[in-house]
Amino acid sequence: xxxxxxxxxxxxxxxxxxxxxxxxxxxxxxxxxxxxxxxxxxxxxxxxxxxxxxxxxxxxxxxxxxxxxxxxxxxxxxxxxxxxxxxxxxxxxxxxxxxxxxxxxxxxxxxxxxxxxxxxxxxxxxxxxxxxxxxxxxxxxxxxxxxxxxxxxxxxxxxxxxxxxxxxxxxxxxxxxxxxxxxxxxxxxxxxxxxxxxxxxxxxxxxxxxxxxxxxxxxxxxxxxxxxxxxxxxxxxxxxxxxxxxxxxxxxxxxxxxxxxxxxxxxxxxxxxxxxxxxxxxxxxxxxx
Amino acid sequence: xxxxxxxxxxxxxxxxxxxxxxxxxxxxxxxxxxxxxxxxxxxxxxxxxxxxxxxxxxxxxxxxxxxxxxxxxxxxxxxxxxxxxxxxxxxxxxxxxxxxxxxxxxxxxxxxxxxxxxxxxxxxxxxxxxxxxxxxxxxxxxxxxxxxxxxxxxxxxxxxxxxxxxxxxxxxxxxxxxxxxxxxxxxxxxxxxxxxxxxxxxxxxxxxxxxxxxxxxxxxxxxxxxxxxxxxxxxxxxxxxxxxxxxxxxxxxxxxxxxxxxxxxxxxxxxxxxxxxxxxxxxxxxxxx
Numbered sequence: 001x002x003x004x005x006x007x008x009x010x011x012x013x014x015x016x017x018x019x020x021x022x023x024x025x026x027x028x029x030x031x032x033x034x035x036x037x038x039x040x041x042x043x044x045x046x047x048x049x050x051x052x053x054x055x056x057x058x059x060x061x062x063x064x065x066x067x068x069x070x071x072x073x074x075x076x077x078x079x080x081x082x083x084x085x086x087x088x089x090x091x092x093x094x095x096x097x098x099x100x101x102x103x104x105x106x107x108x109x110x111x112x113x114x115x116x117x118x119x120x121x122x123x124x125x126x127x128x129x130x131x132x133x134x135x136x137x138x139x140x141x142x143x144x145x146x147x148x149x150x151x152x153x154x155x156x157x158x159x160x161x162x163x164x165x166x167x168x169x170x171x172x173x174x175x176x177x178x179x180x181x182x183x184x185x186x187x188x189x190x191x192x193x194x195x196x197x198x199x200x201x202x203x204x205x206x207x208x209x210x211x212x213x214x215x216x217x218x219x220x221x222x223x224x225x226x227x228x229x230x231x232x233x234x235x236x237x238x239x240x241x242x243x244x245x246x247x248x249x250x251x252x253x254x255x256x257x258x259x260x261x262x263x264x265x266x267x268x269x270x271x272x273x274x275x276x277x278x279x280x281x282x283x284x285x286x287x288x289x
Numbered sequence: 290x291x292x293x294x295x296x297x298x299x300x301x302x303x304x305x306x307x308x309x310x311x312x313x314x315x316x317x318x319x320x321x322x323x324x325x326x327x328x329x330x331x332x333x334x335x336x337x338x339x340x341x342x343x344x345x346x347x348x349x350x351x352x353x354x355x356x357x358x359x360x361x362x363x364x365x366x367x368x369x370x371x372x373x374x375x376x377x378x379x380x381x382x383x384x385x386x387x388x389x390x391x392x393x394x395x396x397x398x399x400x401x402x403x404x405x406x407x408x409x410x411x412x413x414x415x416x417x418x419x420x421x422x423x424x425x426x427x428x429x430x431x432x433x434x435x436x437x438x439x440x441x442x443x444x445x446x447x448x449x450x451x452x453x454x455x456x457x458x459x460x461x462x463x464x465x466x467x468x469x470x471x472x473x474x475x476x477x478x479x480x481x482x483x484x485x486x487x488x489x490x491x492x493x494x495x496x497x498x499x500x501x502x503x504x505x506x507x508x509x510x511x512x513x514x515x516x517x518x519x520x521x522x523x524x525x526x527x528x529x530x531x532x533x534x535x536x537x538x539x540x541x542x543x544x545x546x547x548x549x550x551x552x553x554x555x556x557x558x559x560x561x562x563x564x565x566x567x568x569x570x571x572x573x574x575x576x577x578x
């Protein structure tokens with residue numbers, strides 16, 4: 001088996017796998033890169049996780065995820081959890097194969113009970129401003145991920161690339177980047193201009209792909225599909241990301257109950273095939289930075 | 290009973306009512322204005338609908354809805370259906386009490402099977418450009434309604450106020466306006482600037498209010514709630530709409546299975562009360578143009 005050289009499995013796609021299982025199936029299916037989630041890392045501890053990653057020979061494309069900085073309660077604990085995640089990201093990027101990326105995906109958090117979206121957004125930005133110097137010192141990128149507006153109330157008050165780049169500008173740190181996730185941005189009338197802007201500013205930390213299909217499932221968190229199974233125009237989005245100069249790993253991050261019910265090998269093999277058909281042909285080959 | 294002088298019942302809030310029932314319950318509950326849907330109008334015919342409206346003494350705040358101009362198939366039929374809706378709107382605005390508004394709500398339509406969102410958006414804009422001179426001649430405003438991006442694939446490729454105002458600028462007709470619907474725009478990081486822009490350009494044709502709450506129901510079309518029952522900051526949005534100079538009717542348009550299960554009187558009485566508490570206090574009194 002081989003897979004596209006820039007394809008990375010985001011572990012969320014095989015959510016029930018342990019870290020070791022996710023690494024093994026990735027190698028077996030010919031992948032060169034993986035994006036990890038914090039919970040499976042925590043299960044074995046950071047040192048062991050780094051060893052397993054090193055042994056796999058895979059690149060590390062991102063650490064999912066930190067952030068959740070919109071609540072006025074337990075502020076210090078939220079910031080400290082992000083500090084732990086920054087350190088994890090530094091260690092794992094060093095343990096991964098050459099071309100690994102010290103990218104920490106940041107999900108904003110929702111509107112707190114009784115609060116307003118304006119206040120929540122301001123609080124998130126304050127948190128990023130506080131963490132950015134520490135991320136910079138660690139060589140880690142805080143990759144702000146705008147989520148689809150249907151998650152704005154309960155998960156992420158960060159809703160567009162433009163908003164994320166505005167925050168990056170105001171914070172003014174080179175450690176602040178953005179995630180371009182097709183599922184979250186495909187509908188945005190401003191997506192072309194904002195991907196170009198993100199490229200000009202050197203802020204594209206990750207390109208993630210999964211597809212949008214309706215009707216939405218009862219749990220909209222599980223609304224994602226493998227590339228090619230929905231309505232997103234990956235040829236266009238990928239061309240925009242290419243033109244913006246992004247040449248790193250491309251993660252497939254699909255939360256889907258049917259996919260999770262398959263064997264890890266079957267799920268990853270299907271991902272490899274559908275990625276090639278829908279996205280891979282539009283990408284340039286992976287080039288070491 | 291009396292209700293806020295600017296409150297208008299959008300008939301979708303009591304979906305199962307006939308036109309006559311909707312008019313009667315509105316009068317009974319002390320409302321001064323109503324927004325109608327095309328299907329109940331069609332049930333009795335336009336002439337009879339106009340007579341019933343005239344007899345009610347209510348203002349007419351909008352005709353819901355036309356548009357659906359994104360498919361390359363049956364193009365002429367889609368345009369002709371919009372022409373019928375323009376004429377309906379003209380007639381009903383004349384039949385309504387002084388202060389009625391000849392506003393036709395335009396929902397874009399989704400991404401056609403096998404098509405792209407870019408093409409669908411271009412096709413919608415072409416349709417608006419074709420219809421605008423006819424609307425202008427009839428004294429009717431084509432009120433472009435951006436819908437929440439979770440409907441972008443299957444219902445409306447028009448997703449933001451900014452995008453709608455860009456179309457209005459390019460079409461260049463005074464007959465093109467926009468709907469500011471709280472449910473659809475509350476998450477938009479650019480909402481403040483775009484409401485102000487819409488006001489400056491004289492394009493706010495309608496302000497609609499309903500609330501956002503999670504978790505979303507299995508059918509996301511029924512995700513709407515009465516104002517105050519969710520997370521939307523109506524004080525802020527209403528202040529923005531006031532500041533933009535909008536002084537017309539404010540429609541409550543809620544699609545909600547629980548509300549539809551109530552008696553029309555109970556549903557409208559609850560709407561009147563919740564509107565007052567969440568929105569009414571932030572509005573100025575209705576002033577005839």
